Amino acid sequence: MRDPVELAAAYLEVPSVTGDEAALARLVGEHLDAAGLRVEVVAGCVVARNHGGDSSATLLVGHLDTVPGELPVAVDELVLRGRGAVDMKAGLAVAVALACSEPSVPVTVVAYPGEEGPITGNGLAHLVAERPELLAGARGVLLEPTGGFLELGCQGVVRATLRLRGRRAHVARAWMGRNAIDRVGEALGTLRALERREPQIGPVRYREAIEVVGVRGGVAWNVVPDLVEIDVSYRFAPDLDAARARQRLEEAVRPVMDDGDDLEVAEAVPGAVSDLGRFGALRSGAFGVRAKLGWTDVAQLVAAGVPAVNFGPGDPELAHTDQEMVEVAEVRHVAQALWRWLHA
Amino acid sequence: MRDPVELAAAYLEVPSVTGDEAALARLVGEHLDAAGLRVEVVAGCVVARNHGGDSSATLLVGHLDTVPGELPVAVDELVLRGRGAVDMKAGLAVAVALACSEPSVPVTVVAYPGEEGPITGNGLAHLVAERPELLAGARGVLLEPTGGFLELGCQGVVRATLRLRGRRAHVARAWMGRNAIDRVGEALGTLRALERREPQIGPVRYREAIEVVGVRGGVAWNVVPDLVEIDVSYRFAPDLDAARARQRLEEAVRPVMDDGDDLEVAEAVPGAVSDLGRFGALRSGAFGVRAKLGWTDVAQLVAAGVPAVNFGPGDPELAHTDQEMVEVAEVRHVAQALWRWLHA
Numbered sequence: 226m227r228d229p230v231e232l233a234a235a236y237l238e239v240p241s242v243t244g245d246e247a248a249l250a251r252l253v254g255e256h257l258d259a260a261g262l263r264v265e266v267v268a269g270c271v272v273a274r275n276h277g278g279d280s281s282a283t284l285l286v287g288h289l290d291t292v293p294g295e296l297p298v299a300v301d302e303l304v305l306r307g308r309g310a311v312d313m314k315a316g317l318a319v320a321v322a323l324a325c326s327e328p329s330v331p332v333t334v335v336a337y338p339g340e341e342g343p344i345t346g347n348g349l350a351h352l353v354a355e356r357p358e359l360l361a362g363a364r365g366v367l368l369e370p371t372g373g374f375l376e377l378g379c380q381g382v383v384r385a386t387l388r389l390r391g392r393r394a395h396v397a398r399a400w401m402g403r404n405a406i407d408r409v410g411e412a413l414g415t416l417r418a419l420e421r422r423e424p425q426i427g428p429v430r431y432r433e434a435i436e437v438v439g440v441r442g443g444v445a446w447n448v449v450p451d452l453v454e455i456d457v458s459y460r461f462a463p464d465l466d467a468a469r470a471r472q473r474l475e476e477a478v479r480p481v482m483d484d485g486d487d488l489e490v491a492e493a494v495p496g497a498v499s500d501l502g503r504f505g506a507l508r509s510g511a512f513g514v515r516a517k518l519g520w521t522d523v524a525q526l527v528a529a530g531v532p533a534v535n536f537g538p539g540d541p542e543l544a545h546t547d548q549e550m551v552e553v554a555e556v557r558h559v560a561q562a563l564w565r566w567l568h569a
Numbered sequence: 570m571r572d573p574v575e576l577a578a579a580y581l582e583v584p585s586v587t588g589d590e591a592a593l594a595r596l597v598g599e600h601l602d603a604a605g606l607r608v609e610v611v612a613g614c615v616v617a618r619n620h621g622g623d624s625s626a627t628l629l630v631g632h633l634d635t636v637p638g639e640l641p642v643a644v645d646e647l648v649l650r651g652r653g654a655v656d657m658k659a660g661l662a663v664a665v666a667l668a669c670s671e672p673s674v675p676v677t678v679v680a681y682p683g684e685e686g687p688i689t690g691n692g693l694a695h696l697v698a699e700r701p702e703l704l705a706g707a708r709g710v711l712l713e714p715t716g717g718f719l720e721l722g723c724q725g726v727v728r729a730t731l732r733l734r735g736r737r738a739h740v741a742r743a744w745m746g747r748n749a750i751d752r753v754g755e756a757l758g759t760l761r762a763l764e765r766r767e768p769q770i771g772p773v774r775y776r777e778a779i780e781v782v783g784v785r786g787g788v789a790w791n792v793v794p795d796l797v798e799i800d801v802s803y804r805f806a807p808d809l810d811a812a813r814a815r816q817r818l819e820e821a822v823r824p825v826m827d828d829g830d831d832l833e834v835a836e837a838v839p840g841a842v843s844d845l846g847r848f849g850a851l852r853s854g855a856f857g858v859r860a861k862l863g864w865t866d867v868a869q870l871v872a873a874g875v876p877a878v879n880f881g882p883g884d885p886e887l888a889h890t891d892q893e894m895v896e897v898a899e900v901r902h903v904a905q906a907l908w909r910w911l912h913a
Contacts (some may be wrong), residue, residue: 227827279902285642347638363849384790395863395865396778396802396804397724397804397862397863398778398781398862399778402779404781404782406757406781406782406783407757407761407781409753409754409757409784410753410754410755410757410758411754413750413751413754414754415752417751432738434742434743435740436740436743436748436793436795437748437750437788437794438750438787438788438789438790438791438792438793439787439790439794439799440742440750440753440784440785440786440787441785441787442783442784443782443783443784443785443800444782445782446728446782446783446800446802447782447802448782449780449782450781450782450783453784455788458740458790460741460792461738503708513573518742519739519741520741524910551882
């Protein structure tokens with residue numbers, strides 16, 4: 226098999242902060258083209274296939290971009306260091322290495338830009354919209370860092386802002402107003418009381434998170450404030466769809482809302498459940514099986530009709546940190562596990 | 570007596586937003602000079618005396634500046650409208666009119682800039698620092714709008730920011746962090762439980778206000794926040810000095826503070842008590858007597874050794890609003906009451 230570590234080292238040398246992925250896209254495309262795959266570039270995504278459109282294909286998917294913040298690249302026989310080592314140039318290198326090693330099954334590599342920015346710039350979303358047939362396949366692996374664990378599905382996200390209102394007054398005559406900030410305690414208590422569900426779905430247990438991630442209020446030192454805004458993030462397990470999760474949050478805060486208050490839902494994106502039936506042989510090569518508690522593009526793959534899981538090298542706790550590093554052995558282990566599964 | 574309404578109408582025609590008071594200062598100085606007073610300008614303050622330094626003088630004090638926001642000037646036989654009509658060109662005009670009417674007692678007029686901005690730009694504070702002897706006197710009236718009531722003293726102010734800390738984490742792994750915003754409810758409850766004192770001091774009752782006037786926290790939608798800041802305004806009755814008021818707030822919040830938290834006191838300025846003995850004859854000319862619940866420059870006069878009260882035309886509720894207007898009859902009533910008191 227082509228060495229994924231060598232490819233990962235090469236990719237680390239090419240900065241690819243979100244919005245500036247073209248150079249890395251070219252290099253990835255060259256590697257795939259040189260190995261004889263058909264390469265197309267659609268909406269900045271590099272799509273490479275060793276088949277002419279086989280609906281039984283396996284999709285190997287990863288993003289090209291990294292968060293900002295250059296880090297020195299350092300490669301030795303044990304570890305790879307540098308921006309994107311974890312998230313996710315090592316995973317991308319594994320996908321390319323597998324496809325370049327003449328697998329005897331139909332494989333499609335998708336390397337896309339814009340994952341670390343807002344969803345409007347997400348290359349995979351554009352690819353789904355423009356050329357959905359390129360994503361036809363029987364199963365997909367998103368090679369985001371999972372530390373070599375098989376991480377199933379992903380949780381959905383509701384992002385909402387609760388606006389509680391009051392009535393302005395001068396603080397020296399505070400009783401003439403209603404302090405909106407004084408209402409925060411009750412709202413926080415209600416959110417704290419909302420159950421964090423932990424449903425078991427197949428072999429894994431999801432774990433919801435409901436967090437107040439922002440609070441803003443205040444006019445001036447001498448003014449009783451008439452508005453406070455509370456940002457709530459609800460990561461919900463994928464047994465709920467986005468509409469039901471949104472409704473759950475709305476019902477929870479309704480008792481603390483008065484006339485004039487509102488809950489603005491900025492985003493409600495569904496999670497996904499992985500159909501483990503397609504990935505049984507991968508399970509034995511993984512360090513374990515667990516639920517993906519964050520949101521990943523597995524949700525887009527599943528929504529596009531492709532059963533998918535998260536499986537890649539690198540400790541997700543190191544993603545976006547200045548300590549990004551991945552072990553050489555783990556990169557090779559993940560590549561071997563995927564190779565065996567592809568040909569099982 | 571010189572007509573204060575005519576002077577007020579003239580002052581309304583000269584915009585004097587904080588920082589841009591020179592034109593109005595010139596006009597006020599000309600009026601006082603033309604009436605034969607000795608006029609000096611110190612740190613932007615116009616100081617005019619009909620005496621050579623009499624420690625029994627009465628100080629008539631008002632600020633030149635207004636908040637921003639020009640308003641059309643309209644004057645008829647009933648009301649004066651325009652920016653500063655209430656706060657406090659009518660009061661300033663009363664002071665100038667009294668001094669220009671050949672009072673038979675020693676009078677000092679102080680017209681100062683920078684009252685509506687931060688205390689660092691307050692002209693009266695600069696005058697106290699540079700030429701305290703100009704403020705020598707037996708009694709002072711600050712002609713801020715009181716609606717013709719005699720308002721005694723003023724409350725002090727503590728402005729403080731409580732910082733509560735937590736530990737950052739990704740929201741999908743919220744249990745690895747500590748959400749600082751979740752601590753806001755307890756802090757608000759503690760502040761709500763703190764007694765708002767209503768001490769009787771002489772003939773009036775003060776009424777404290779403790780208000781959370783600002784709250785800020787949040788890093789990003791996917792981050793459990795590690796810091797929240799809570800701005801607290803404590804308007805305290807003048808039976809406490811600033812140090813004791815500050816201590817009272819510190820003791821109240823200490824039970825909710827952990828290691829790493831802090832309470833930063835941005836400002837702790839004392840209030841003042843008016844010695845009513847010097848103002849008995851003014852009481853009969855006022856619509857009533859009550860405590861001043863806001864902070865005013867009466868505190869600076871009292872701190873400079875001059876017993877002082879608030880007494881001026883205009884409804885303080887209209888100050889800083891676009892509805893600023895003052896009744897002609899009230900302006901004349903206040904001027905007459907002061908004239909009789911000066912000569913009692």
